[in-house]
Amino acid sequence: MTAERYVFPHKHLLGIEPLSPRDITALLDQAQAFEEVCERPSIKIVPALRKKLVVNLFFENSTRTRNSFEIAEKRLSAEIINFDADTSSLNKGETLVDTAMNLEAMHPDLIVMRHSAPGAHALLARHMKASIVNAGDGAHEHPTQALLDAYTLRKHCGKLEGLRVAIVGDIRNSRVVRSNLWLLTRMGAKVTLVGPPTLVPQEMKATWPSIEICHDFDAVIPDQDAIMMLRAQFERGTGAYIPGQGEYSRFFQLNPARMKRAKKDVVVLHPGPINRGLEITSDVADGPNNLILDQVTNGVPVRMAVLFLLSHPHGEQVP
Amino acid sequence: MPAAPGPCPMDPGQMDAALRRLAGDLMTRVGPDEEVVLLGIRSRGLPLAERLASLLRASTGAAIPVGSLDITLYRDDLTEMVGSPIVRPTEIPFTLKERTVVLVDDVLYTGRTVRAALDALLDHGRPRRVMLLVMADRSGRELPIQADLACLRVEVPPGHRVAVRLKEIDGVDGVAVEAC
Numbered sequence: 001m002t003a004e005r006y007v008f009p010h011k012h013l014l015g016i017e018p019l020s021p022r023d024i025t026a027l028l029d030q031a032q033a034f035e036e037v038c039e040r041p042s043i044k045i046v047p048a049l050r051k052k053l054v055v056n057l058f059f060e061n062s063t064r065t066r067n068s069f070e071i072a073e074k075r076l077s078a079e080i081i082n083f084d085a086d087t088s089s090l091n092k093g094e095t096l097v098d099t100a101m102n103l104e105a106m107h108p109d110l111i112v113m114r115h116s117a118p119g120a121h122a123l124l125a126r127h128m129k130a131s132i133v134n135a136g137d138g139a140h141e142h143p144t145q146a147l148l149d150a151y152t153l154r155k156h157c158g159k160l161e162g163l164r165v166a167i168v169g170d171i172r173n174s175r176v177v178r179s180n181l182w183l184l185t186r187m188g189a190k191v192t193l194v195g196p197p198t199l200v201p202q203e204m205k206a207t208w209p210s211i212e213i214c215h216d217f218d219a220v221i222p223d224q225d226a227i228m229m230l231r232a233q234f235e236r237g238t239g240a241y242i243p244g245q246g247e248y249s250r251f252f253q254l255n256p257a258r259m260k261r262a263k264k265d266v267v268v269l270h271p272g273p274i275n276r277g278l279e280i281t282s283d284v285a286d287g288p289n290n291l292i293l294d295q296v297t298n299g300v301p302v303r304m305a306v307l308f309l310l311s312h313p314h315g316e317q318v319p
Numbered sequence: 320m321p322a323a324p325g326p327c328p329m330d331p332g333q334m335d336a337a338l339r340r341l342a343g344d345l346m347t348r349v350g351p352d353e354e355v356v357l358l359g360i361r362s363r364g365l366p367l368a369e370r371l372a373s374l375l376r377a378s379t380g381a382a383i384p385v386g387s388l389d390i391t392l393y394r395d396d397l398t399e400m401v402g403s404p405i406v407r408p409t410e411i412p413f414t415l416k417e418r419t420v421v422l423v424d425d426v427l428y429t430g431r432t433v434r435a436a437l438d439a440l441l442d443h444g445r446p447r448r449v450m451l452l453v454m455a456d457r458s459g460r461e462l463p464i465q466a467d468l469a470c471l472r473v474e475v476p477p478g479h480r481v482a483v484r485l486k487e488i489d490g491v492d493g494v495a496v497e498a499c
Contacts, residue, residue, distance in 0.1 A: 008403040026403065033389065033406035043442040046392040309403055 008309040012132040014121045015141035016182035024150070024183060030305035031151050031298070037075060038301050049076035052109040052311055058135070059085040059115045064272060064296060065135050065144070069112050072303035081108070096120060097127055104128045109311055113137075131310040139175050139236075145271055146179035148302040150187065152295050153226055156267055161188035166220050168194040169230035169252055169279050170238050172201055176230065176271045181208045192220050195252060198241040217252050221261045228269040229254050229280050245278060255281040259289065267291050329471070331492035337454075337470035338367075342374040344468055345421065345452065353419040353447070355381075360436050361389045361407055363425035366487035367454060371423065386411035388422075393435035415444030425483035427453040430464035455481045455494060 008026055010018065019027075037046050054073045058066055073080050083103070094102075096115075103111065104127070112133045113121055118140035125132045136142040154160050165184055171177050171193050184191050185208050192212040193200050200213055214220050221227070232238050232248065242248045254268065268280075268290045276282050285292060329337065349355055359368030365387045372385045391397070391406045422436055433451060440449070456469035473496065475481055480499040486492050 005402045006405065026405075030406055033408050036408045036410070037392075040443065042444055046442070047438070048392040048397060308406075312397070312400060312403060 008312075011310070012121070012125045012134075013143050013306055013310060014125060014132065014134050016143045016146050016179045016186075017141070019143075019182075019186070021186055024147070024187060027147055027302070027305050027309060028151050028154060030309060031147070031302040034075075034301035034304040034308070035298070037304070038297075045075050045077055047077045048308055049073070049078035049109075049311055052076075052078045053081065053107065054078045054110045054112065054307070055081045055083055055103055055108045055130075057083045057085070057103070057111055057113040057115075059113070059120075060136065062114055062135065064299070065114065065142075068296070068299040069133075069135060069144075069303050072300050072307060073112075075300065076304055076307060078110075078307070096123065100124050100127050104130065110307060133306060133310065136175055139173055139178070141179045141182075142175040142271075143179050144299070144303050144306055145176050146183045147306070148295055148299040149176075149180055149228065149269060149271070150183050151298045151302050152269065152291050153189075153267070155298070156291060156294070157225060160184065163189040163226060164192070164224050165189050165226045165228060166192045166194050166217075166224045167228045167230065168217060168254070170199050170232050171195050171204070171230070172199045172241065173233045173236045173238055174230050180228070181211065185210050192224070194220050196242055196248070199238070218258065218261060221258055222263070224262065224266055226267045226269060227254060227262065228271075231271065231273060232275055232279050249278055253279055253281065254284050256283055259284055259287070262289075265289075269295060271295070328496060329494035334454075334470075334492045334494060338370060339374055341452065341468055341470055342371050342378065345371070345450075346375070346379065348450070348467065349419055354417070355419045355421060356384045356386065356413060356415065357421050357423055358386045358388050358411065358436075358440060360422060360424040360432060361387055363454075363483055363485055363488060364388075364423045366485050367425060368421075368423040369487075371452075384413045386413065388436055388439055390432060390435040390439050393439045395431055395435065409439065409443075411440075411443050415440065415446045417445075417447045420446040420449045422449060422451050424451075424453050425485075426455045426457060426481050427451070427464075427466050427469070428457050428459050428481075430460050430462035433464045434462050454483045457481045 006026060038044055056066060056069060108130045110131045112135050114135040116138050118138040120137050121132050121134045134141055134143055150160060157163055167177055192214055194214050194217050197215055205211060266289055270280060270292045274280060274285055357368040357372055359365030368385050372383045375381055375383050387410045389407045389409045391404045450467040452468040453466045454470050456466045456472045457475045473481060475496055478498060479496055482495045482497050484491055484493045
């Protein structure tokens with residue numbers, strides 16, 4: 001009765017787009033095993049990545065993603081180097097590829113990178129032997145966020161197939177949305193994008209034909225099993241697309257009045273950081289339906305699963 | 320204290336009798352003040368541990384807790400494994416502190432699995448002592464590890480393996496020596 005030997009076929013995690021449903025399920029199942037490690041009352045560390053060198057290369061600000069990766073790496077017993085972009089030679093004019101070649105010379109096994117340029121990871125992957133993990137590239141993808149969202153949804157709702165999920169807010173500037181759309185549509189969830197027309201590009205339907213787009217949040221709410229609120233990213237220029245924060249809140253804020261229209265057991269997600277009082281009110285963000293801190297907790301075992309599966313022989317390297 | 324070598328291969332009836340004998344032997348090896356828990360090493364150690372627990376419950380009335388241990392993350396050949404290692408959850412819903420832990424597995428061969436299991440279980444707590452119980456104890460040890468209790472001890476020529484089959488996983492009970 002032994003199952004067919006599954007091989008995770010990817011050397012890098014550049015995005016969710018290249019992953020098959022089987023790959024996604026394998027990652028989520030592995031994360032479940034690592035959740036047990038994270039929840040142990042005693043020693044929360046396993047020797048699975050002992051003697052592997054992981055470089056955390058963050059060219060963009062990040063607190064929770066970077067910390068989450070670092071905790072995941074520590075729990076797997078990896079050796080860790082934090083490469084701080086502020087103090088690096090990039091400020092002296094070094095190109096990304098030169099930085100990569102210099103890192104390569106030190107033989108890292110895994111590189112976790114965040115960069116503002118979409119595709120920076122794919123460029124790096126062509127120049128390096130190490131496995132590259134995308135921790136966010138511009139507005140392109142943020143695969144581990146989508147995986148931890150899916151893990152949280154699957155754990156709470158039992159499955160992803162057929163699940164109705166509304167993703168609400170600043171769709172245009174969000175890499176979280178793109179990774180989530182690949183993942184959720186591939187796993188059979190029914191996704192509705194909600195936001196003002198200026199922030200929800202119609203052309204997204206061309207890439208993900210199964211999704212719906214709606215500009216009326218109130219109309220969408222009653223059908224949803226999950227509502228994923230996005231952060232209005234004013235630092236990325238969201239302000240230019242909307243008349244004002246007050247008007248944005250009036251139509252797209254998740255607040256107690258809107259929660260009354262939702263299913264009783266609807267779950268509320270938010271990738272953080274939250275703009276309290278803007279896209280979501282505090283009583284909802286801290287309320288009984290929220291899984292926002294569960295998402296943060298689940299980020300560690302999910303990232304452990306990613307690092308673990310990437311650091312062991314994959315398709316093309318297996319004899 | 321080596322167990323009497325049983326027949327090999329074993330049919331389902333012989334296997335059941337051997338397990339009953341093993342359960343009885345186990346009780347003679349633990350003192351009245353010892354709190355025993357069984358930890359089955361995934362995958363075949365777990366149903367074996369569950370069977371032993373129900374045999375012990377039937378004969379002594381004692382409810383002995385059963386947990387499972389997945390040792391994948393502790394293997395010494397993890398980096399050389401072909402294919403993606405699949406880690407299944409370890410479930411130890413009780414404390415190991417001051418308990419007598421009986422590790423249960425189907426076959427003891429090189430001893431490397433048991434080495435990994437010892438590392439894994441010590442991360443969960445500090446037991447009073449650890450015993451090793453296996454269905455088949457075969458030749459070929461690569462580490463200084465031995466079984467406290469075994470249903471059968473066999474010399475197996477190189478290029479052969481001892482296959483323990485269990486109803487819960489394989490649909491049928493039995494022990495066989497096969498060419499690999």
